[in-house]
Amino acid sequence: MKSGYEGLEARWHDLFWEAEEAASELPLLEDFLGETQGRALYLGSGSGRLLGPLVEGGHELVGLEISDEMRELSQERFPKAEVIAGSWQEHAGRYEAIVIPAFTFQLFGDPQRQLQRLREQTSRLYLTLFFPWAELSGDLPSRKWYFDRSIILPTGETGELQSQHKINERSGSLVRKHRYVMKGKDGEVLKTQETVQKMRFFSDRALKKLFQSGGWSIDKEINNLGEGEENDLVYVATFHLRGQ
Template sequence: MYQSLEAELHDHFWNSEEDNTSELPLLQTFLKEHPGKTLEIGCGSGRLLLPLIAEGFDVEGMEFSQDMIQLLETSAKEQLLTPKVHHADALEIFDFEHKFHSFLIPAFTIQLFSRGQAHDLLKRLHDSAEKSASLYLTTFIPWAEITGELEEDEWHLDKEITLPNHSAARCETLHTIDRLNQTLHRRHRYSLTSSNGMDTRTHKSEQVIRYYGLPELTLLLEKSGWHLENVITDLDPGMLHPNAHLLTITASAEPS
């Protein structure tokens, strides 16, 4: 997951879509309300981790992809930051020097795990938590695929941008969906074409995404030892949108 060209283009595509919808404000608010040592699961290239560290938050990262870690290290060096990053599979037995006051699982990372794996991960985080620790978690619901707005088994242009060096980057996606089991299977084709059109690199990848409604997500948390505290939809703390695309929750390691 997130290797080669997929890793290289990840932040470029993500940032081109975010505009003012970044999770950073929510993460900043969460960490101010829950100070202490924090671990981000699936920190990737440091897109969220490094700005938080730059602001003085005590956040460590965990990432499995070596390609993403290399991007993180390059960005950190450019920003004169020295993040602590654990190169590990999040499903491995945790053996940290200390317990954590909070955990971050932003950017839909939890949905890359099977439901059983998600339970195991959340349980292991709970076991690595201080008694009063908190959890931040964001998921998304693929409404376009669920409703059939995007047709199954057909390639469509997902993202297309021009990079600062004038190279053209594209991502095409084909999907199938299992609505009964709430599982989305995506195939991606990445391409990067030089500014003169003479050189093209390509990469293919696949991912399986599990999507959750709020009742199931709440139950998953409870079975893992966490207790729901707050719900935010579409990164808007002021509203609860019934047809939201993004679902952010915070939870506590002990009952309120």
């Protein structure tokens, strides 16, 4: 099983996050881990952009990452942060807590089974999920390529992200295609890469049922990474869950 995070998608991952105006998840993770005694697992620790500062901040946390390239980036940048290589679905272990920030959980099939399996590995779980309002409302065009965002690369070229999606509200499935395009100073295309990602998303009601059948109760729920107003649409929901 491969996650896809290779090539330009891996190398540009952090640059795109840094260019986003979204709030960081770091304070939320620190808050959750501050109440954790003992070793915790960070599932899908990627390039280490969150794992590294958490480990440097003294949290007892080990990463688990399926993409070799993401893991290498993490180890280059944060050599002190241990990262286990491999797929979580094949990983056995018991932890004080497990953290799954940045929507990684939504890449997994059979969410009910995954929540039950997580319950076998820990009794405290941190989970961040996103809800695709922009895709559902039609704000983003469906089934055709659109310009998503671009960044200036450290080497001076431009890194452009084009996206396309297909959404099925009833089944809660979102298929996103990404096209990464590297352009030279005169706009000429130097390199492209396409990736496909299938994600699940959940209505509030479906999610609460899933948590319950997975053996979890909600300790805390944080909307939109703790930013914005109370009545805003919830694009991102973070949960502290406790085993029942």
